[in-house]
Structure formats: structure tokens, C-alpha cells
Amino acid sequence: xxxxxTFPQTEIGHDPSVVRDFAQAAEDLGYDYLLAYDHVxxxxxxxxxxxxGPYSVDTNFHxxxxxxxxxxxxxxxxxxxxxxxxxxxxxxxxxxxQVAELDILSGGRIRLGIGTGxxxxxxxxxxxxxxxxxxRQAEQVEVMRLLWExxxxxxxxxxxxxxxxxxxxxxxxxxxxxxxxxxxxx
Numbered sequence: 001x002x003x004x005x006t007f008p009q010t011e012i013g014h015d016p017s018v019v020r021d022f023a024q025a026a027e028d029l030g031y032d033y034l035l036a037y038d039h040v041x042x043x044x045x046x047x048x049x050x051x052x053g054p055y056s057v058d059t060n061f062h063x064x065x066x067x068x069x070x071x072x073x074x075x076x077x078x079x080x081x082x083x084x085x086x087x088x089x090x091x092x093x094x095x096x097x098q099v100a101e102l103d104i105l106s107g108g109r110i111r112l113g114i115g116t117g118x119x120x121x122x123x124x125x126x127x128x129x130x131x132x133x134x135x136r137q138a139e140q141v142e143v144m145r146l147l148w149e150x151x152x153x154x155x156x157x158x159x160x161x162x163x164x165x166x167x168x169x170x171x172x173x174x175x176x177x178x179x180x181x182x183x184x185x186x
Contacts (some may be wrong), residue, residue: 004033004081007067010059019062023071026078033079033111034071036064038086043121053119065098072106080106084115084180088133089126092140092160093167096147100171113178114141141177148175 005026012018026034039061045051055061068080080102087095103110116133117123123130139157146153147167155162 002032002079003030004035004079005031006083007034007036007062009037009061010055012060012062014060014062019067020071020074023075023078027075031078033081035081035083035113036062036067037083038064039119039122040086040089041119041122041125043119047121051121065102068102068110069105072102072109076107077109079109079111081111081178082113084113084178086117086119086122087114087140088116088136089123089128092143093147093162095140096144097167099144099175100148100167100169103171103173103175104169108173111176111178113180115179115181144177 007022012022023034039055040063042055042057042059042061043051043053044057064082064085068082071080085095099110099112114137116137120130123133129136136159139159143153143155143157143160143162146155147162148171150166151170152164152166153162154164
């Protein structure tokens with residue numbers, strides 16, 4: 001059994017020393033992993049239609065890949081887990097590259113938790129379709145695996161086209177991808 005701690009995204013603030021101390025304390029206390037949530041944008045509660053989400057435009061939210069890149073250099077053992085990256089909002093090849101690099105620089109300590117999210121405002125603001133996010137995420141996982149496992153990828157899908165290209169460096173292990181969500185479909 002592994003025991004982890006959730007990074008207090010909305011509570012910790014933006015002082016780098018506090019963020020560092022939290023991660024190092026979690027490692028020193030023997031936690032196996034540190035989990036960080038993902039949201040790119042918070043909505044303004046005064047927007048037309050209102051907003052009832054658990055966070056808003058006033059809430060601090062550290063970007064998990066940047067956060068983990070920094071924390072990988074400040075820790076040595078604790079696993080770094082996204083819980084979850086809202087994958088359909090992001091460019092697939094870029095995520096594959098970022099995760100591969102994080103896994104290499106952290107010494108194999110990345111676990112990629114992914115999900116489709118629930119915030120339609122965020123999708124709209126990022127110019128992505130909220131309604132096809134589930135099926136699109138399935139293709140994204142396929143594309144990431146191909147990029148992680150092959151020097152050259154030639155792929156044509158419904159949402160992706162890679163014309164004999166690849167990423168370097170590639171991960172040296174099979175990166176764990178976990179699916180998360182609160183809906184039965186997850």
C-alpha cells in the first residue's frame with residue numbers, strides 16, 4: 001500500500017519557500033507520493049450564468065508540470081502524481097513531451113493521472129470542445145503511448161495527425177497513466 005498527500009493547491013499560496021517546505025516535509029514524513037490537481041482557469045462568479053464551482057478566478061492554482069519540474073529537483077524519493085491533468089484541454093504531443101522530460105529528470109517518479117474535467121467554462125476559454133472530451137482523451141492516450149515508445153510516429157486519428165515525427169528524450173520506462181473522475185464513465 002502507498003500513502004500519499006494532496007498538495008494543498010488552493011490553500012498554500014504562492015510563496016516558493018512554503019511550497020518547497022511542504023513537499024520536502026511530505027517526503028521527510030515518509031509519504032510515498034504527492035498529488036497535485038490541475039485547473040488552468042478559474043471563472044468569475046459574476047459572469048453571465050454565474051459560477052458555482054469549488055474555486056474561482058480568485059483561487060491560486062499551481063500548474064502541475066511546472067510545479068513538479070521544480071519539486072523534482074528539491075526532493076529525491078517522493079512520487080509526483082497528477083490528480084488529474086485535464087488532458088482534453090491540452091495539446092497531446094506537448095503533454096507527452098512534458099511528461100517524458102519530467103519522468104527522466106525526476107528519476108522515474110512521475111505518475112500521470114488524467115481526466116476529462118467538468119468545467120465547461122475552462123474548455124471554452126481554452127478553445128476546446130467540452131462535448132467530445134471523453135472520446136478525444138482516449139485518442140490522446142494512444143498518441144502519447146506511441147510518442148513515448150517509438151522513435152518515429154506516423155499516425156492519423158480523428159483529432160491528431162503526426163507525420164513521421166517523434167519526441168526526444170523518450171522515457172526510459174512505461175509511464176503509469178491512471179484515469180480519474182467522479183462519473184461512472186471515468
